[in-house]
Amino acid sequence: MHPVDTLGRPIRDLRISVTDRCNFRCAYCMPKTVFGHDYRFMDRKELLTFEELERVAQAFVGLGVEKIRLTGGEPLLRKEIEQLVGRLGAIEGLDLTLTTNASLLARKAEALRDAGLDRVNVSLDSLDDETFRAMNDVDFPVSRVLEGIDAAADAGLPVKVNVVVKRGLNDGSVVDIARHFRGTGHAVRFIEYMDVGATNGWRLDDVVSAADIVASIGAEFPLEPVEPAYRGEVARRYRYADDGGEIGVIASVTQPFCGDCTRARLSADGKVYTCLFAVRGHDLRALIRSGASDAEVEEAVRSVWTRRTDRYSEIRTEETSRLRKVEMSYIGG
Numbered sequence: 001m002h003p004v005d006t007l008g009r010p011i012r013d014l015r016i017s018v019t020d021r022c023n024f025r026c027a028y029c030m031p032k033t034v035f036g037h038d039y040r041f042m043d044r045k046e047l048l049t050f051e052e053l054e055r056v057a058q059a060f061v062g063l064g065v066e067k068i069r070l071t072g073g074e075p076l077l078r079k080e081i082e083q084l085v086g087r088l089g090a091i092e093g094l095d096l097t098l099t100t101n102a103s104l105l106a107r108k109a110e111a112l113r114d115a116g117l118d119r120v121n122v123s124l125d126s127l128d129d130e131t132f133r134a135m136n137d138v139d140f141p142v143s144r145v146l147e148g149i150d151a152a153a154d155a156g157l158p159v160k161v162n163v164v165v166k167r168g169l170n171d172g173s174v175v176d177i178a179r180h181f182r183g184t185g186h187a188v189r190f191i192e193y194m195d196v197g198a199t200n201g202w203r204l205d206d207v208v209s210a211a212d213i214v215a216s217i218g219a220e221f222p223l224e225p226v227e228p229a230y231r232g233e234v235a236r237r238y239r240y241a242d243d244g245g246e247i248g249v250i251a252s253v254t255q256p257f258c259g260d261c262t263r264a265r266l267s268a269d270g271k272v273y274t275c276l277f278a279v280r281g282h283d284l285r286a287l288i289r290s291g292a293s294d295a296e297v298e299e300a301v302r303s304v305w306t307r308r309t310d311r312y313s314e315i316r317t318e319e320t321s322r323l324r325k326v327e328m329s330y331i332g333g
Contacts, residue, residue, distance in 0.1 A: 002064035005274075005308035012262035014060045015069045016053060017332035018081065020268050022074040024101050025137040026125075028164055028193060032137055048270045050080075052288050054087045056266060057094075059298040063305070065264075067095040069121070071332030073268070076104040082115045089116020097121060099162070099332075103140060105148030109155040120152050121160045121189075126173040127180055135170060149186065159186045165208045166193045174208075178217045182244040189235050191250040194276075210251035214238060217247060231260050252276075256313035264305065265331050272301065273331050275310035281331075 004010050021041050025032045048056070057068055068088060075081060075098055089096050098112065099121040112120070124145050126132045132142040152159050161181060165171055174190060181188050190213045193206050214223060218238075226237040226246060234257060235248030251257075265273040270285025282304045288297060 003302045003306045005305055007259070007309070007311070009260065009308070010262055011060070011064050011264055011305050013067045013069070013264070014057070014065045015071050015263065015265045015332045016057070017071050017073065017266065017268045017330065018053070018075045018078040018084065019047065019073040020330050021077050022072055022101070023077065023103055023138065024074070024140065026135055026164075027137065028166060042269055046269045048266075048268065048285060048288075050084045050087055052270070052285070053084060053266075055288065055294060055297060056270070056284055056301075057088055057091065059294065059301050060264070061091055061094060062298050063302055066093070067097065069332075070096075070098040072099075073332075074101055074103070076100050076108055082108070082111045085112055085115040085117050089118075095119075099123065100148075101136070102145040102148030102152075106144070106151040109148070109151040109157060113152075113155040113157050117157060119158045119160065121162050122149055122152070123162045123164070124149075124177070125163055125165075126170045127176050128170075128173055131170055131173060153186070161186055161188045162191060163188060164191045164193055165213060167206045167208050171208045174213055174216055175220055178221065178247060182221065182240060185245065187246050187248065189248045189250055192253045194252050204253075207253050209254045210236065210249035211254065213249055214247075223247070231262070233260075234263075252313045256311075258311035258313050261310070264301075267331055272304050274304065274308045276331065277313070278310065278331070 002010055022030055024030065025035060070081070070084070072078070078084070085096065085098075088094065095118055096116060097119040098117055100123070102122045102124070105120070105122070122145065124142070125135050127142055129142045133139050149159055149161070161177070163174070163177055165174060177188060190210070192208065192210055217223060221244065222241040223238040224241055226239050235250050236255070237246055237248045239246040265276065266284070267273065267281060270288070271281030271283050273281045284297065284300060287300055
């Protein structure tokens with residue numbers, strides 16, 4: 001029997017962070033004021049090896065996981081990431097995806113597809129080059145991200161585009177992004193600015209609601225709601241009335257979806273987190289490196305999941321948002 005947590009939620013999705021490093025310094029994730037030149041990132045020996053990651057993935061699949069997404073940091077910074085994709089891609093029936101800032105995607109897309117990657121999500125918060133350079137805070141041009149998206153599509157990888165919307169920063173880019181990707185076959189997901197971690201200076205006033213995002217796009221391109229494809233689907237989807245494709249909105253702040261959350265997260269150093277807004281994880285690396293069997297690893301994951309009570313977004317207040325939660329760059333988005 002596949003386990004369920006204390007609220008009856010099964011485990012279906014696993015996000016694996018393969019590195020805590022990133023070559024961008026987006027203020028909502030890895031601000032330079034915290035992640036500067038003197039910041040200590042993990043040593044290689046602290047990271048789970050590809051063999052260890054495969055073992056953990058198999059344990060989760062044995063408990064009901066159907067989709068794994070590789071994240072970071074920036075996952076394409078992990079040396080020989082294609083080898084890990086090959087290992088995980090060989091697991092029967094698994095949907096394997098990856099989220100990237102696309103800075104290295106143009107050179108890696110074909111190898112990732114050949115290794116067994118099914119899809120790719122690209123983070124792109126603005127098409128305006130000045131705004132985009134300011135948001136990534138390393139002066140990286142938007143044209144390079146678009147090249148990565150084109151390379152992925154040319155390699156046969158379906159692409160989703162993720163846009164974190166922050167009021168006063170890139171909210172003016174929403175309609176432009178929707179317009180640009182209409183008719184391309186690339187779905188866009190607009191994400192409410194969330195209070196992940198404790199370093200991004202999150203304020204509720206900075207959140208542009210999903211309802212406002214849908215209204216602004218719908219005013220130019222009429223939209224129709226789409227029924228969820230499965231329980232636990234995070235994005236609320238809308239299709240263009242003229243069949244120009246679809247968008248989605250992820251409304252963790254204004255329309256929490258904790259009740260159907262089927263997602264676990266694994267940090268690069270092997271800790272399991274049962275919520276994006278968690279304050280602590282459960283160490284699998286120590287268990288694996290102590291010589292535990294595959295059955296013991298699976299049982300440890302089962303025990304963590306069946307005790308799960310998380311529903312942070314449903315109980316969020318200005319006070320809870322100030323909790324010292326795990327950083328997004330550590331746990332993956």
